[in-house]
Every structure is written in C-alpha cells, then in structure tokens.
Amino acid sequence: MTQIDVIPDEPKALIRFARMLWADKFALAAALFLCLIFVLALIGPWLLDAAAQKQNLRGRNAPPFDWERGWIWILGADALGRPLLARIVVASQNTMTVAAGAVLGSAVIGTVLGLVAGYAGKRTGLVIMRLADVIMSFPSLLLAVVVLYILGPSVLNLVVVLAITRIPVYLRTTRAEVMEIRERMFVQAAKVMGASSPRIIFRHILPVVLPTLMTIATLDFAFVMLAESALSFLGIGIQPPEITWGLMIAQGRQYLTTAWWLSFWPGLAIILTTLSLNLLSSWMRIALDPTQRWRLEMRASKNEVKP
Amino acid sequence: MHRFIRQRAIASLISLMLLVVAVFFLSRLTGDPAALYLPVEASEEMRQQFREVHGLNDPVLVQFGRYVSDLAQLNFGDSIRKARPAFEIVIEAFWWTLQLALITMALVTAAAIVLGSLAAFRAGGLFDRLATVSSLIGASAPDFWVAIVAIVVFSVGLGWVPTSGTGTLAHWILPIAVLFIRPFGLIVQVVRGAMITALSSAYVKTARAKGVKSQAIIFVHALRNAMLPVITVIGDQAAALLNGAVVIETIFGFPGVGKLMIDSILQRDFNVVLAAIMVTAMAIFLMNLLIDLAYSLLDPRIRH
Numbered sequence: 001m002t003q004i005d006v007i008p009d010e011p012k013a014l015i016r017f018a019r020m021l022w023a024d025k026f027a028l029a030a031a032l033f034l035c036l037i038f039v040l041a042l043i044g045p046w047l048l049d050a051a052a053q054k055q056n057l058r059g060r061n062a063p064p065f066d067w068e069r070g071w072i073w074i075l076g077a078d079a080l081g082r083p084l085l086a087r088i089v090v091a092s093q094n095t096m097t098v099a100a101g102a103v104l105g106s107a108v109i110g111t112v113l114g115l116v117a118g119y120a121g122k123r124t125g126l127v128i129m130r131l132a133d134v135i136m137s138f139p140s141l142l143l144a145v146v147v148l149y150i151l152g153p154s155v156l157n158l159v160v161v162l163a164i165t166r167i168p169v170y171l172r173t174t175r176a177e178v179m180e181i182r183e184r185m186f187v188q189a190a191k192v193m194g195a196s197s198p199r200i201i202f203r204h205i206l207p208v209v210l211p212t213l214m215t216i217a218t219l220d221f222a223f224v225m226l227a228e229s230a231l232s233f234l235g236i237g238i239q240p241p242e243i244t245w246g247l248m249i250a251q252g253r254q255y256l257t258t259a260w261w262l263s264f265w266p267g268l269a270i271i272l273t274t275l276s277l278n279l280l281s282s283w284m285r286i287a288l289d290p291t292q293r294w295r296l297e298m299r300a301s302k303n304e305v306k307p
Numbered sequence: 308m309h310r311f312i313r314q315r316a317i318a319s320l321i322s323l324m325l326l327v328v329a330v331f332f333l334s335r336l337t338g339d340p341a342a343l344y345l346p347v348e349a350s351e352e353m354r355q356q357f358r359e360v361h362g363l364n365d366p367v368l369v370q371f372g373r374y375v376s377d378l379a380q381l382n383f384g385d386s387i388r389k390a391r392p393a394f395e396i397v398i399e400a401f402w403w404t405l406q407l408a409l410i411t412m413a414l415v416t417a418a419a420i421v422l423g424s425l426a427a428f429r430a431g432g433l434f435d436r437l438a439t440v441s442s443l444i445g446a447s448a449p450d451f452w453v454a455i456v457a458i459v460v461f462s463v464g465l466g467w468v469p470t471s472g473t474g475t476l477a478h479w480i481l482p483i484a485v486l487f488i489r490p491f492g493l494i495v496q497v498v499r500g501a502m503i504t505a506l507s508s509a510y511v512k513t514a515r516a517k518g519v520k521s522q523a524i525i526f527v528h529a530l531r532n533a534m535l536p537v538i539t540v541i542g543d544q545a546a547a548l549l550n551g552a553v554v555i556e557t558i559f560g561f562p563g564v565g566k567l568m569i570d571s572i573l574q575r576d577f578n579v580v581l582a583a584i585m586v587t588a589m590a591i592f593l594m595n596l597l598i599d600l601a602y603s604l605l606d607p608r609i610r611h
Contacts, residue, residue, distance in 0.1 A: 026440075130318070130321060130322055130325070133318075133319075133322040134322050134325045134326050134329065137322065137323075137326055137584075137588055137591070138326060138329060138330070139330075139550070139568060139572075139580075139584060141553060141568060141569055141572060142330065142333065142334060142568075142572050142580065143333075145337055145572050145573065146333050146334070146336050146337055149336065149337045149338055150336055222447060226449050226450075229449055229451075229452075230449070230450075230451060230553075230554050233451050233554060234553070234554065234557065234569065236573075246449070249449075249451065249452055249455065253455060256455060256458065256459050256463070257459065257463050260456075260459055263452065263455055263456075264456065267449060267452030267455075267456070270449050270452065271444070271447055271448050271449070271452070274447035274448075274449075275443060275444055275447040277447075278443050278446060278447050279443065282443075282496075
C-alpha cells in the first residue's frame with residue numbers, strides 16, 4: 001500500500017501572516033497594542049472629550065493611583081484638575097492623525113518622485129536628487145515656524161511640515177531600488193513587449209519596492225511621532241486648547257518637582273507606541289522578505305507541534 | 308580622488324546655494340523684526356529708523372542682492388539681537404555643539420560596537436535578547452522626555468548633577484547621557500545585524516578552524532568587514548547631532564548651535580539663522596567626505 005502524502009494547499013496570505021505574527025510574541029504584543037491605540041484614537045474623543053475638558057480646581061495635580069476617586073482619575077489629574085487618563089486618550093487622536101497623515105503624505109510623494117527619478121533619464125533624476133538634498137538640509141524648525149506664522153497653527157499644517165521633511169527618506173530608498181530593479185530581466189521583457197512606462201513603473205517595479213517601503217514607513221511613523229512631540233514641546237507645533245502627547249509633556253514640565261505624573265504618563269504613552277512600531281517594523285522586515293520568511297514560518301510550525 | 312572630491316564639493320555647493328536662497332526668502336515671511344524689537348508704543352518713525360539701520364527697508368530682492376555681495380566678501384552680516392557679527396556668534400555656539408557631538412558619538416560608537424558584537428556572537432541567547440530589547444527601548448524614547456525625567460531623578464531628587472547650564476564637568480554629564488540613548492539604540496541594532504552576517508561567512512569559519520581565539524575573531528576578523536553599514540549610520544546620527552540637538556540644548560540651557568538656531572528663528576534674527584545653516588552644512592559636508600574616505604580605508608576595493 002502506498003502512502004499518499006497530501007501536500008496541503010498554500011494557505012491564504014492573511015492566514016500566513018497571522019501565523020508568522022503568532023510566532024513572534026513581541027511583534028504580536030506590539031500589534032495588539034497598536035490596535036488598541038488605533039481604536040482609542042478613533043472613538044476616544046467621542047467617549048471622553050467632556051471628561052477631558054472639565055476643570056476641577058479642587059483636584060488640581062491630584063496624584064495617581066488614588067482608587068477612591070474613580071477609574072478615570074487613576075493616572076492623576078493635571079494642573080486644572082482634568083483627569084490625565086481621559087486627556088491621554090483624547091490626545092491620541094491628534095497625535096495619531098498628525099503622524100499618519102505625515103507618513104502617508106511623505107510616502108506617496110516620496111515614492112512617486114523616487115520612481116520617476118530612478119526610471120527617467122539622468123538629468124531628471126539629478127534635479128530631483130538635488131531637491132531632496134535641499135529638503136534634507138533645510139532646518140525643519142524654520143519650516144515649522146514659517147508655516148506657523150503664515151498659515152497659522154493647525155493639525156493639517158503640522159502634517160504638511162512633517163510630510164515635507166520626510167519626503168527624502170522615501171525618495172532616496174525608492175530611487176536606489178528602482179535603479180537596480182529596472183535592469184532586471186522581467187522589466188526588460190515588459191519593455192520589449194511594448195508596455196508603457198507608467199505600466200512598467202506601477203505594475204512591475206512598484207510591487208517589488210513596496211515591502212521595503214512599508215517597513216520604512218512603520219519605522220518612520222515612530223520618528224514622525226517623536227518629531228511632532230518635539231515641535232509641540234518647543235511651542236511651534238500644535239497649540240492649546242488642542243492637545244497631543246508632546247504638548248502634554250511640555251505643559252507638565254513646570255510642575256516637574258511637585259507633580260511628576262503630568263509629564264510622565266504622556267511620555268510613557270509615546271515610548272510604548274514607538275516601541276511597538278519599532279518591534280513591528282523589525283518583524284515586517286523578516287515577514288515581507290521572501291528569502292527571510294522561513295525563519296518565522298519555521299517557528300510557527302514548531303509552535304504547532306508543541307502542546 | 309581629487310576629481311571625486313571636486314564633484315562632491317560642486318554638488319554640495321549647488322545644494323547650499325539653493326538652501327540659502329530658500330532660507331533667505333522664507334525666513335522673511337515669519338514677520339517684521341521691528342515689531343519684535345521695539346516696544347508696542349514705538350512710533351512709525353522709530354520703526355522706520357530701525358528698519359533703515361538693519362537694512363530691512365529695501366525691497367526683498369535688493370536685500371538679497373546686498374546679502375550675496377557681502378557674502379562674496381565673507382561678510383555674514385550682523386546679528387540684530389546681539390549687535391555683533393553673526394559669524395562670530397555662530398562659531399562660538401558651534402564649538403559647543405561640536406564638543407558635545409564628538410564626545411557623545413565617541414562614547415556611542417565604542418559602546419555600541421562592543422555590545423552589538425557580543426550580542427551577535429551568541430545570537431538568540433539571553434544576552435542578545437536583553438541587548439536587543441533595551442536598545443529598541445532606547446531608540447523609541449523621546450529624548451526630551453528622558454531629559455525631563457533625568458532632571459527630576461538625578462538633579463532634583465538625588466542632587467548628583469546640576470539641572471542646566473555650563474561651567475563644570477558635571478554640567479556635561481546629563482546632556483551627553485540623554486543624547487547617548489537614541490543613537491546608541493540604533494547603532495547597536497545595525498552592528499548586531501552586520502556582525503551576524505559577517506560571523507556566518509567562510510573566512511570566520513576558517514579562522515575558527517585554525518584555532519583563533521573568539522575575541523580575535525570578533526574584534527579583528529569580523530568587525531572590520533561589518534563596519535561599512537555601521538559607519539553609514541554613525542554618519543547619519545553624527546550629522547543630526549551637528550545640526551544641533553535643539554530640544555536637549557534648550558532643556559539643559561546648553562549654548563549650542565541648535566539653541567541658537569531656534570532662538571534666532573523665533574527672534575527673527577535672519578543673519579544668524581543663515582550663518583548657522585551655512586556653518587553646519589559645511590561641517591556636515593566635511594564629515595560626509597571623511598566617512599567616504601573611511602569606506603575606502605576599511606575596504607580597499609572601494610575606490611573613488
């Protein structure tokens with residue numbers, strides 16, 4: 001009797017990625033935490049806005065871990081007696097909107113410019129690269145102040161400032177990859193078969209570059225978050241009464257010696273979020289790379305055998 | 308070699324010129340210095356006189372022409388805020404930043420190479436995991452928050468070091484320690500990755516078969532080949548520090564070029580902003596050149 005080995009069908013991509021995520025517990029925890037932050041940013045202000053705005057002068061700088069006051073006061077209160085937990089949740093929306101908007105904007109513009117610079121002739125490429133050099137060396141602080149004075153402070157304008165400063169990152173990476181990929185056989189074949197330049201760029205080259213870009217974007221999300229909080233901290237980012245985590249740190253700074261929790265919790269929120277992004281990015285670097293992927297898949301199958 | 312340096316210098320000079328033009332016109336959009344330096348009740352004549360003295364009266368294009376012709380004679384103009392040559396002010400501040408950046412990067416490089424190499428030597432082991440997680444945490448921390456917490460703990464709480472300012476050696480400890488964290492976290496990751504690749508290569512196996520000690524294998528054979536990507540990241544991080552660690556310098560009251568830059572931008576001291584940008588751009592250009600030279604020293608196959 002011959003035994004027939006059934007080779008299982010390749011599982012769907014979503015299931016495969018879920019398994020690979022399960023194999024790396026750090027990345028799993030990071031992904032779950034980011035989901036939580038995402039949900040909070042989405043519905044948090046709608047739930048807790050009233051609580052975060054209401055001043056309560058008798059509870060000024062109330063210390064954290066005071067169980068008698070109710071769960072919303074668990075992290076303490078700020079200088080106007082507003083509960084910190086509610087404020088952190090509400091601030092997550094602005095923080096996330098700015099970071100996501102800036103990353104999306106800079107990634108799309110940078111990638112398109114990089115594709116053009118890598119695929120078009122030498123002269124176009126050179127002009128685009130010099131532009132990237134100028135943006136890279138342009139002081140982002142000055143840009144922030146200029147935009148602040150001319151357009152006024154707002155979430156959208158901060159997104160514009162941060163997006164412009166991050167364009168070169170995607171531009172340079174994309175260009176370098178495109179220069180290499182365009183010489184490969186499948187691109188040459190597409191060219192011979194008469195495919196138009198846009199078709200070659202977007203259907204043949206872009207999918208190969210995309211995994212690298214996704215990894216960079218995740219890492220950059222963390223960077224932009226830190227940059228936004230630094231700008232808000234210096235007073236040239238988001239202006240009160242709007243709040244972000246960076247602004248909360250800045251506002252708590254003057255009460256450092258008497259009420260450390262004002263600055264501590266928002267800082268912790270930033271660290272946990274950026275740490276999660278970093279962990280997820282290093283997982284993506286492996287999971288999206290076909291030559292490295294087996295490491296995670298091996299671990300995933302090993303986990304299945306064990307009880 | 309000379310041709311390579313010349314080409315790089317020309318490319319950088321073009322970028323620098325574009326940068327100066329952009330900064331010159333954009334910085335003037337932040338407002339009128341006369342509104343900032345004169346009291347609110349100052350008469351229109353006084354404001355006019357102020358603009359006259361500082362050459363802000365003419366059309367912007369005329370001002371730009373004058374600035375460029377002054378620049379051709381290496382005259383960077385005067386600071387409005389301090390009534391001194393802008394170049395002098397910038398060089399003083401830059402010297403502080405340069406010291407801070409050099410000391411920090413030297414410490415970061417030494418520590419990151421040792422820790423990253425050791426982590427790579429037993430990849431997946433306990434030490435490796437600890438090093439990876441702690442360096443990731445370091446790379447994720449917002450430095451101004453770390454600075455604030457460090458001041459609360461070490462200056463206010465324990466009273467070991469002064470909170471801000473300069474003067475004694477103790478004033479340097481906190482700024483350097485805080486600036487150390489993020490580049491360190493990043494560079495440890497890069498060293499670890501590059502060393503894992505290098506340690507799995509054939510020449511390391513040969514050395515091991517010949518009975519070379521593992522210390523010598525790590526720090527002599529593998530490290531030299533793993534240094535190329537590491538140097539790139541070190542260069543990026545050093546460039547960021549040379550641009551002035553604005554937030555850290557502000558928190559610790561450190562008179563570096565980053566603090567000078569933000570103060571001058573907010574005070575509409577245009578000449579100082581421009582001079583600071585040019586000086587830091589030059590420094591970063593020189594550093595990138597040194598890094599390219601280091602590439603060919605480490606790997607003789609790279610020729611420029």
